[in-house]
Amino acid sequence: MTQTLVAIGTRKGLWLARSNDRNTWSLDGPHFLMREVPSIGIDTRREPPRLLVGVRSEHWGPTIMRSDDLGQSWDETPEGAIHFPEDTGAAVERVWQITPDVHDDDVVWASTEPQALWRSADRGETFSLVRGLWDHPHRPEWGAGFGGAAIHTILPDPTDSAEMLVAMSTGGVYRTGDGGDSWSASNTGIKAPYQPDPWPEFGQCVHKVARDSAKPARLYAQNHHGVYRSDDNGGTWTSIAEGLPTDFGFTVVAHPSRSGTLWLIPVTADSERVPPGGQLQVQRSSDAGASWVTCSAGLPAPSYTCVLRDAAAADTHEPAGIYFGTRNGEVYASGDEGDSFARIAEQLPDVLCVRAAVIG
Amino acid sequence: MQVILPAVLRELADGAGELVVPIDGEAALLRTILDAAFATRPRIGARIRSETGDLRRHVNVFVDGQDVRRRGGLDLVVGSGAVIHILPSIAGG
Numbered sequence: 001m002t003q004t005l006v007a008i009g010t011r012k013g014l015w016l017a018r019s020n021d022r023n024t025w026s027l028d029g030p031h032f033l034m035r036e037v038p039s040i041g042i043d044t045r046r047e048p049p050r051l052l053v054g055v056r057s058e059h060w061g062p063t064i065m066r067s068d069d070l071g072q073s074w075d076e077t078p079e080g081a082i083h084f085p086e087d088t089g090a091a092v093e094r095v096w097q098i099t100p101d102v103h104d105d106d107v108v109w110a111s112t113e114p115q116a117l118w119r120s121a122d123r124g125e126t127f128s129l130v131r132g133l134w135d136h137p138h139r140p141e142w143g144a145g146f147g148g149a150a151i152h153t154i155l156p157d158p159t160d161s162a163e164m165l166v167a168m169s170t171g172g173v174y175r176t177g178d179g180g181d182s183w184s185a186s187n188t189g190i191k192a193p194y195q196p197d198p199w200p201e202f203g204q205c206v207h208k209v210a211r212d213s214a215k216p217a218r219l220y221a222q223n224h225h226g227v228y229r230s231d232d233n234g235g236t237w238t239s240i241a242e243g244l245p246t247d248f249g250f251t252v253v254a255h256p257s258r259s260g261t262l263w264l265i266p267v268t269a270d271s272e273r274v275p276p277g278g279q280l281q282v283q284r285s286s287d288a289g290a291s292w293v294t295c296s297a298g299l300p301a302p303s304y305t306c307v308l309r310d311a312a313a314a315d316t317h318e319p320a321g322i323y324f325g326t327r328n329g330e331v332y333a334s335g336d337e338g339d340s341f342a343r344i345a346e347q348l349p350d351v352l353c354v355r356a357a358v359i360g
Numbered sequence: 361m362q363v364i365l366p367a368v369l370r371e372l373a374d375g376a377g378e379l380v381v382p383i384d385g386e387a388a389l390l391r392t393i394l395d396a397a398f399a400t401r402p403r404i405g406a407r408i409r410s411e412t413g414d415l416r417r418h419v420n421v422f423v424d425g426q427d428v429r430r431r432g433g434l435d436l437v438v439g440s441g442a443v444i445h446i447l448p449s450i451a452g453g
Contacts, residue, residue: 060407091410
């Protein structure tokens with residue numbers, strides 16, 4: 001029997017929700033109590049699945065923990081899985097993203113604050129700095145969003161192992177076509193309304209990017225005001241915000257198998273970080289952003305919470321499940337692609353990261 | 361040389377709350393003592409200092425009851441009979 005696993009990273013620990021039918025859920029945790037969990041990778045490419053978790057203590061710093069028994073036990077690379085080479089003079093503050101590769105089952109990507117991309121060739125036990133991006137001439141001008149100076153999006157290209165897209169706040173979208181040796185800013189069409197020149201080459205505060213699973217050259221971006229689509233692998237971006245209640249938000253999730261379906265969780269505005277109209281809601285498009293449907297059945301109102309950039313994910317069932325966690329410690333699940341939601345966790349610390357997978 | 365660990369780090373030292381660190385001579389730099397104390401316990405070392413070698417912001421080290429941040433930091437010369445306490449600072453919410 002397959003099991004759906006929803007991993008919930010919070011400001012004060014990790015919880016694991018499990019269900020055999022996506023109706024009844026058990027909640028296991030906390031793991032790493034009093035340590036924040038900003039990143040989770042669920043690597044299902046091999047048996048047993050491996051959980052990779054970015055853990056950070058305000059006192060004792062960041063590390064990556066891993067489990068090969070779905071959270072029953074945890075291990076840590078003794079010398080640390082991820083640390084900057086001495087010549088950089090830098091130190092990892094937080095692991096923001098852990099992404100299994102789509103070409104090589106041994107490769108895992110990670111990204112950090114300060115803005116850096118990392119590659120592991122041993123399923124996340126040790127990582128090496130991707131120098132091509134670290135040495136980028138734009139790096140001194142990349143800024144720190146309110147959440148920190150982070151690369152928060154890593155999107156390998158399933159059609160070409162040499163291609164990859166990353167995104168950061170602030171800095172925007174960058175792409176490589178040569179396996180990470182060189183990178184180019186790729187923000188044409190993404191507005192930076194908070195800058196004197198609203199159309200800079202880079203410096204955009206892109207909050208999250210998702211790749212269309214069936215048309216990999218199609219990408220969706222939630223910007224710091226602005227929602228965009230690219231049909232040329234990030235070369236150019238066009239607005240798909242028309243029809244949305246607001247163009248602000250943090251997260252975007254693409255359907256795991258069906259082209260054109262994506263979910264956003266709108267936030268009223270930069271200056272008003274609560275759900276539009278006080279209704280916690282998901283916006284769903286089935287036509288790549290040409291039109292939007294409000295999904296709010298089962299979601300609370302009035303609500304004054306917020307959903308962060310990595311706090312939403314989809315599973316790979318058909319129909320797909322969509323999951324998200326809020327800053328007031330609630331987690332909602334939908335087994336019908338957003339038509340209805342049920343709360344599967346409450347009274348947790350603020351949710352930083354949610355990842356879902358089908359196990360077994 | 362005695363190095364006293366906070367309770368939260370003792371599971372990484374097989375439950376030990378105190379490490380005895382031999383040094384050459386009558387005194388050594390604090391960073392040298394910490395290097396020696398955690399050479400075989402890198403998980404603890406990484407929680408006290410980042411990969412740059414600096415003390416983490418919210419970790420305090422006291423030598424004979426004095427906060428080393430006010431006494432030369434990791435370059436403090438520590439006598440062989442000193443007691444080194446490692447403690448988390450008051451932080452968080």
